[in-house]
Amino acid sequence: MIRKILFISCFMIFKNMVTGQTYNTTAIIFNFNFNQSPFQLKKEYITDAGESIQVYKMKFYISGLTGVTVRGDTLALSKEHFLIDVADSSSQLIKVQAPQLQYLFFTIGVDSLKNTSGIQNGVLDPSRGMFWTWNSGYIMAKLEGVSSQANTAGNRFTHDVGGFRSPFNSTRKIRLLIPQNKINNTSVYIEVNLAKWFSGKYPILLKEQPICHTPSLLAMQLADNFVTSFTTSEN
Amino acid sequence: MPNKKIHILFLLLVICTAWITTDRFAFKPKPVKFEIPKGWPQPVYDFTKNPLTQEGILLGKTIFYDPQISKDGTISCGSCHQQFGAFNTYDHTLSHGLENMLTTRNAPALFNLAWQKEFMWDGGINHLDLQFLAPLTAHNEMGETIDQVITKMKASPQYKKMFKAAFGDEIISTERIGKALSQFLLTLVSSNSKYDKVKRGEANFNLPESLGYEIFKQKCINCHTEPLFTDFSYRDIGIPEDTYLKDKGRMKITGLSTDSLKFRVPSLRNVAISFPYGHDGRFYSLMNVFEHYRRNMVVTKNTDPVLQNKLPLSNYEIGQLKAFLGTLTDSVFLQDNRFAPPGINDGKPPIDNHQ
Numbered sequence: 001m002i003r004k005i006l007f008i009s010c011f012m013i014f015k016n017m018v019t020g021q022t023y024n025t026t027a028i029i030f031n032f033n034f035n036q037s038p039f040q041l042k043k044e045y046i047t048d049a050g051e052s053i054q055v056y057k058m059k060f061y062i063s064g065l066t067g068v069t070v071r072g073d074t075l076a077l078s079k080e081h082f083l084i085d086v087a088d089s090s091s092q093l094i095k096v097q098a099p100q101l102q103y104l105f106f107t108i109g110v111d112s113l114k115n116t117s118g119i120q121n122g123v124l125d126p127s128r129g130m131f132w133t134w135n136s137g138y139i140m141a142k143l144e145g146v147s148s149q150a151n152t153a154g155n156r157f158t159h160d161v162g163g164f165r166s167p168f169n170s171t172r173k174i175r176l177l178i179p180q181n182k183i184n185n186t187s188v189y190i191e192v193n194l195a196k197w198f199s200g201k202y203p204i205l206l207k208e209q210p211i212c213h214t215p216s217l218l219a220m221q222l223a224d225n226f227v228t229s230f231t232t233s234e235n
Numbered sequence: 236m237p238n239k240k241i242h243i244l245f246l247l248l249v250i251c252t253a254w255i256t257t258d259r260f261a262f263k264p265k266p267v268k269f270e271i272p273k274g275w276p277q278p279v280y281d282f283t284k285n286p287l288t289q290e291g292i293l294l295g296k297t298i299f300y301d302p303q304i305s306k307d308g309t310i311s312c313g314s315c316h317q318q319f320g321a322f323n324t325y326d327h328t329l330s331h332g333l334e335n336m337l338t339t340r341n342a343p344a345l346f347n348l349a350w351q352k353e354f355m356w357d358g359g360i361n362h363l364d365l366q367f368l369a370p371l372t373a374h375n376e377m378g379e380t381i382d383q384v385i386t387k388m389k390a391s392p393q394y395k396k397m398f399k400a401a402f403g404d405e406i407i408s409t410e411r412i413g414k415a416l417s418q419f420l421l422t423l424v425s426s427n428s429k430y431d432k433v434k435r436g437e438a439n440f441n442l443p444e445s446l447g448y449e450i451f452k453q454k455c456i457n458c459h460t461e462p463l464f465t466d467f468s469y470r471d472i473g474i475p476e477d478t479y480l481k482d483k484g485r486m487k488i489t490g491l492s493t494d495s496l497k498f499r500v501p502s503l504r505n506v507a508i509s510f511p512y513g514h515d516g517r518f519y520s521l522m523n524v525f526e527h528y529r530r531n532m533v534v535t536k537n538t539d540p541v542l543q544n545k546l547p548l549s550n551y552e553i554g555q556l557k558a559f560l561g562t563l564t565d566s567v568f569l570q571d572n573r574f575a576p577p578g579i580n581d582g583k584p585p586i587d588n589h590q
Contacts, residue, residue: 118284118364119410126368127381127409133368135488136361168490216490 023097027187028065028104030084030092031233032058035195041086048199051149051206053157058086058194059130060141060226061110061123062174065096068103070180075099081110083123083130101178104188108226109140109171115164135214137162140170141226143197150210157206159197161222163215170215170223179234189233200228262403264288269349272426273435275462278349280363280421285414287421290400295419297397298412300576304384305377307333312367312416315342315376318574321505321565322346322423328516336375339480341516343501344509346425346568350463356498356514358469359488363420364413381409388412423574425504426462427567430559434462440562447559450552457541458500464563469497470539473532477515484514495537504563521560525553 032039035048044054062084065077077096085091114120115137130139139162150157163170178188198204202221212218267287271278285291298304302311315330316322322345324330330342340356354360360369370376371384388394388407395405402411432438440448451459460466469485476482476496485494498514512518518527528546532538548556568574 116361118362119413121408121410125381125409126365127385131368133360133365133372134355135359136365214487214490 023099024186025095026067026098026101028094028096028190029187030190030192032086032192032194035193039086039194045195047206048195049203049205051147051198053145053147053206055086055143055145055194057142057144060084060108061130061138062106062108063111064105064107065094066105067096067098067101068105069098070100070102072102081114081122081124083128101188102180104176104178104190104232106174107171108174108223110138110164111171112164112169114138132160132162137164137215140223143194147206147210149205149207151207152210157210159212159222161212161219161226163219165215168215168217168220170219172223172227174227174230176230176232178232181234191231191233193229193231196229197222197225200225264290264401267292267422269421270424272424272431272462275426276350279352280349280417282349282421285364285417287418288401290397291402291415291418292422293419294397294401295415295417296574297394297577298416299419303387304371304379305333306379306383309333310377312370313576315370316345318571318576319508319569320344321425321509321569323509325508326510328511330376332373332376333378338373338375339482340514341511344505345420346423346504346565347463347502348423349421351467353467353499357485357488358499363417364410366420367413367416368409384412385409423568425565425568428504428565429562431462431565433562441558443555443558444562445559447555447557448562450555451559454546454548454552455503455556458539459503464503465500468500469494470500471496471498471535471537472528472542473534473538473545474498474513474517474527475533477517480515482515493537497537503560505565505569507561507564508569521557522553525556 034045037045039045039055041056041058042054044052046052060083061081063081065080065082067075067077069075075098077098078094082094083091110124114124119126124138126133130142131137132139139160142158142160144156144158144160146155147157148155161170176188176190198206201224204218204221204225209218212222265288267289269278269282269287298312299316300311300313302308302314304311310331310333315324317325319325324342328341329337329339332338343356348354348363351363352361354363354366355369360366368381371379372381385407388398394407398407398411398415399405401415429438429440429444433440458466458468458470471484474496483495485497485499486492488494501512506512507521510518510520512521512524518524525548528542529548530545532542532545534543534545
């Protein structure tokens with residue numbers, strides 16, 4: 001491990017000296033809310049349709065982080081996949097090297113090549129619980145918990161959104177305008193309103209649809225809803 | 236002097252690179268060449284991503300036959316994939332999991348997997364390396380989590396040694412388990428049946444076998460294509476849905492109603508010893524299968540176009556077909572010590588015959 005760190009740091013310094021290219025570190029920070037109240041796992045919230053919910057798990061993948069600079073240049077910020085987990089605050093901060101950005105693009109989900117080329121490592125390791133073993137493919141985003149309206153064992157609802165093949169490709173592109181009111185913008189705050197999961201575009205009632213475990217129309221609707229959860233904020 | 240700094244850093248980089256790669260130079264597993272039988276197509280498995288080595292294959296075989304990877308230590312891959320049944324569950328309709336549980340399907344025979352793109356009766360799994368995750372984590376098969384399996388393996392000095400021999404260091408990961416298992420499974424090539432020997436000019440069919448081969452070429456070859464004896468397609472062959480299992484087959488994967496009751500065309504290699512037949516093992520013998528095709532099929536609009544009029548077969552034709560199908564049994568494969576469970580040196584099948 002120490003050898004690797006030494007190697008990488010040495011390599012990075014060398015690369016920077018040769019190419020002379022250095023950008024500021026930009027922090028991309030995800031914050032979660034439920035219709036503007038701060039979001040916490042296991043706390044009770046009321047959806048827009050009036051159903052009560054407590055969330056136990058909320059995770060999603062993002063990939064293809066791309067920025068558009070204030071000068072209009074498109075810049076790939078990272079080739080990595082990231083697993084954003086409400087339960088793990090360290091996963092909610094992504095650091096990239098970038099000049100001042102005007103737009104941030106990313107994909108919610110895992111690109112199709114990673115869905116079809118065997119076992120991956122790191123955050124894409126199937127042991128992370130975001131992989132369907134019986135119908136190969138990643139769960140792009142999952143929201144699981146309990147709701148007194150869910151007519152299931154233990155009132156549990158599990159919305160696992162996945163599927164990468166047409167007509168049920170559940171990956172979604174996100175395009176966010178970054179507020180430019182500050183000089184030397186080194187942080188991008190992304191607000192994720194989880195209430196929209198159930199109501200952003202299609203009203204989804206837990207009374208009727210507590211379970212999503214397959215690439216399906218329901219998964220597509222939940223994915224469309226989740227897209228509307230994302231906004232940027234200025235603080 | 237920035238130039239001098241660059242030189243020093245470059246030197247440091249070279250030293251670091253050498254240091255980090257010394258282990259790699261010492262790591263030399265013995266490569267194993269994958270032989271493609273003469274006249275067969277190119278495999279679909281990408282060997283460049285997972286080159287076969289003696290150490291990798293041995294590790295894969297060890298995991299395949301290790302019941303400790305299941306939750307209660309009772310079920311290994313080899314429990315349901317037995318060599319004497321061409322790696323099916325010999326003489327069992329539905330395969331068995333832990334705590335007396337049954338699965339909903341018949342464990343398919345395993346061979347020639349390097350040529351297969353999708354796995355399971357419904358083709359739900361799109362890469363051989365991923366296949367083991369489904370039976371490992373299914374509650375009615377091995378019922379275990381990946382993290383637990385890795386924890387158990389990390390506690391074993393033997394596994395640590397074997398992972399290091401196969402992959403260069405002691406790291407045990409989901410990916411490495413999958414790749415090691417694939418290496419073993421890829422070596423399960425069945426290409427030494429009497430049929431293969433006839434094709435290579437080393438043997439001759441007797442009269443019923445050669446008559447059966449001609450009938451086969453007229454009536455079966457459309458789906459059971461040579462030389463693998465499957466075209467790997469999914470088809471509804473008029474098997475009505477079991478009201479208890481409610482298994483919709485391929486539709487479960489694609490969500491398309493047109494895929495209802497479609498299942499993967501199984502290879503007919505080793506068919507005489509891999510009974511029972513069908514995705515839920517409902518056909519006890521080959522005779523039941525022939526009866527199904529000629530009389531018992533339930534034809535619907537989803538039933539395969541080539542079977543809309545069922546498959547007329549006379550008693551005479553069935554007799555010759557059975558003789559031909561018998562030539563697809565590969566006794567070299569069934570008794571190959573390389574594939575046998577550790578400690579068993581003779582893969583002789585039990586005395587039983589369901590033809």
